[in-house]
Amino acid sequence: MTIHEYDIVVVGSGTSGCYAAATAAKAGLDVAVVERKDEEEAGHIACGDALKGADTFPTAIPKSRIESAFTNTEVDHGRFEIPAHDSVLDIPVPGELAVIDRWEFGRQLISAAEDAGATFHYDTVVTDVLQEEDDSRVYGVQGKRKGDVVEFHGDVTMDAAGALSVLQDHADFSETTFDSNVSYSQFCSAYREIVEVPEPVDWDDALVFKPTERASGYLWYFPRTPTTINVGLGFQMSEEPMKLVQDLRKDLQERPEFEGAEVVDKLGASLPTRRPYDSATAPGYMAIGDAAALVNPTTGGGIAGAAYSGQYAAEEAVDAIERGDVSEQALWRYNEQVMDHFGARYAALDVYNVLSTAIDVDELMELLAALPGEQVAEALYSGKTEMGLGLKLKTAIGAAGYLPKIWKFYKTKQLAEEILDHYESYPDRPSVLPQWQEQRDEIMERVYQRTGADPKY
Numbered sequence: 001m002t003i004h005e006y007d008i009v010v011v012g013s014g015t016s017g018c019y020a021a022a023t024a025a026k027a028g029l030d031v032a033v034v035e036r037k038d039e040e041e042a043g044h045i046a047c048g049d050a051l052k053g054a055d056t057f058p059t060a061i062p063k064s065r066i067e068s069a070f071t072n073t074e075v076d077h078g079r080f081e082i083p084a085h086d087s088v089l090d091i092p093v094p095g096e097l098a099v100i101d102r103w104e105f106g107r108q109l110i111s112a113a114e115d116a117g118a119t120f121h122y123d124t125v126v127t128d129v130l131q132e133e134d135d136s137r138v139y140g141v142q143g144k145r146k147g148d149v150v151e152f153h154g155d156v157t158m159d160a161a162g163a164l165s166v167l168q169d170h171a172d173f174s175e176t177t178f179d180s181n182v183s184y185s186q187f188c189s190a191y192r193e194i195v196e197v198p199e200p201v202d203w204d205d206a207l208v209f210k211p212t213e214r215a216s217g218y219l220w221y222f223p224r225t226p227t228t229i230n231v232g233l234g235f236q237m238s239e240e241p242m243k244l245v246q247d248l249r250k251d252l253q254e255r256p257e258f259e260g261a262e263v264v265d266k267l268g269a270s271l272p273t274r275r276p277y278d279s280a281t282a283p284g285y286m287a288i289g290d291a292a293a294l295v296n297p298t299t300g301g302g303i304a305g306a307a308y309s310g311q312y313a314a315e316e317a318v319d320a321i322e323r324g325d326v327s328e329q330a331l332w333r334y335n336e337q338v339m340d341h342f343g344a345r346y347a348a349l350d351v352y353n354v355l356s357t358a359i360d361v362d363e364l365m366e367l368l369a370a371l372p373g374e375q376v377a378e379a380l381y382s383g384k385t386e387m388g389l390g391l392k393l394k395t396a397i398g399a400a401g402y403l404p405k406i407w408k409f410y411k412t413k414q415l416a417e418e419i420l421d422h423y424e425s426y427p428d429r430p431s432v433l434p435q436w437q438e439q440r441d442e443i444m445e446r447v448y449q450r451t452g453a454d455p456k457y
Contacts (some may be wrong), residue, residue, distance in 0.1 A: 001151065008024050008156050009032050012043050013035040013106075014109075015302075015303050016294075019109070019306070020311070020317075022061050023060040023311045025116040026117070037121070038127045038248055044118075045106060045111065045267070048192070049101070050207055051098045052096065055094055060307075060310075060311050060314075066105055070100055071098075075098070076338055077093055078092075078208075078209060081298065083210070095279070097207075127142055130142055135285040136173075136282075139157070140154050153233075156321065156326055157286075159285065159287040159291045160244040163187055163270045165290075168182070184247060185236075187270050189232070189237055189270050190233065190270065194231075194266075197261045201227075202257075206223075207220065215275045217247070234300075237270075239357075251267060275293065276339070279430065279433060284326045286317065288309040294306060297346060297349050308342065312332050312338060315336075328430050350419075351416035355453065418443050422440055423440075
């Protein structure tokens, strides 16, 4: 058995792992990044490939290092296809947006983290989490590399292993506040292909979304270039599984612009469509990116949350290691930073995701068709929308028969904003978290009552 000693051990070389590694290495710490894929395949991840707000990302990996991955910077709106109404709803996308080459993006992140001083260990599958017997402090991970057992020891272990991380299955968090209220049903299973089409599409300035025949499923078409399209399909794991490949193929065959198309890449993945973890810290352990459910639950966008969570976690880990204290309390500031920057907003957006599970696909599309695009955009991206009662009634007059659905959306919106306000009082220490959770759960009970949805947590 081989044992490697580092200050910080990062498991996973995705966005969150690379930003964490670069941040800690630049601060002078010895950082290991443990990756199950080989060096060539690392960075190849199934993703919608839409990157929002890259110019405001953490500077540990500057924008100049990732710009080579930007393939389409002309996208400025979402295009929702509503088959039942034979119509299209255009929704503006606020802020800078680019569709990227995700593999190139991943390569550049790894290169930047290496240049910062992080050491990458490829072909290593993590099989267990190492914890002290007396205080349950995590001090590293054990894995296998080409049949050999290998251990990585560190003061702090960062879980960047993605959605439904296996590390969390092996760790004992019973004496911590680390969020264990996690179920596969709170996640989405997805399949993605990159398709080359013979002629340029006429919607290369838009992210295209389309519902499947069931409310739990959705299709997306993101143009990397006018002739290279990132296409995918996913379904909520709380619902009956879909035949992803077959259902996607059926839709592609029905779209004339994809006649004669060639598939050049295909991958499957899972992603969180739930609120962020209430706490993503334990003694010597921090979950970042998808491993802490830091993804916009209405759009699936997770690159920004991953980047920021990686930096925030590393900054707190550096300070904790310098103080010689890696307890849950010492790492807690990471949770506060996440909630303050974007976690509260994602938790509010999750309320709309809850609503969607209680509405069948036709009702959902009617609701989208009835609402002004600006209000839908605000709901999808900010968690709040200025849709007062006057605008609601004005909209209903122009969309006869939709008043009950719009009223439900309006009341759900109020509860989403109540959740957002509650998250602004996220506790500053672990001991206060249970009381805060109890108050949050009371609001969620009213969400379930208002929407008619089954409890999600």
